[in-house]
Amino acid sequence: MALELEKKKDYKKIVELLQPYTERLPRRGLMTLARAAKGVGDSTLEIKTLQLSLAKNAKDYVVQTQLGEVFSRLKRPNDAIAAFQAAIELNKRFEPA
Numbered sequence: 001m002a003l004e005l006e007k008k009k010d011y012k013k014i015v016e017l018l019q020p021y022t023e024r025l026p027r028r029g030l031m032t033l034a035r036a037a038k039g040v041g042d043s044t045l046e047i048k049t050l051q052l053s054l055a056k057n058a059k060d061y062v063v064q065t066q067l068g069e070v071f072s073r074l075k076r077p078n079d080a081i082a083a084f085q086a087a088i089e090l091n092k093r094f095e096p097a
Contacts, residue, residue, distance in 0.1 A: 002032050011039030019045070027053055027060070034066065046070055061090035 005014045014036035030053040037046035050067045068083030
C-alpha cells in the first residue's frame with residue numbers, strides 16, 4: 001500500500017501509515033518512510049528514520065550516504081562530511097558518497 005501511495009506522491013498519507021510502526025519496519029519500509037518524510041518536509045523524521053535504519057544495520061553505506069545528503073541539504077556540513085566519510089569507509093567503491 002505504501003509503495004502505491006509513493007507512486008501517487010501522497011507522502012503525508014505514507015507518514016501517517018508507517019510512522020506508528022517505525023520501530024518494527026524493515027529496511028525497505030524505513031527507506032519509504034524516510035522518502036515520505038522528505039516529501040512532507042519533515043527533516044527531523046527523515047534523519048530519525050535513517051538513523052534507526054543504521055542502528056539495525058550499521059554497515060549500510062547507502063543509508064549513510066542518504067543521511068549525508070540530508071545533512072548537506074540542511075546546511076550541516078560537519079555532519080554531512082562525517083556521514084559521507086562513514087559511507088566511504090564501509091564501501092570504498094561506492095561512488096555516490
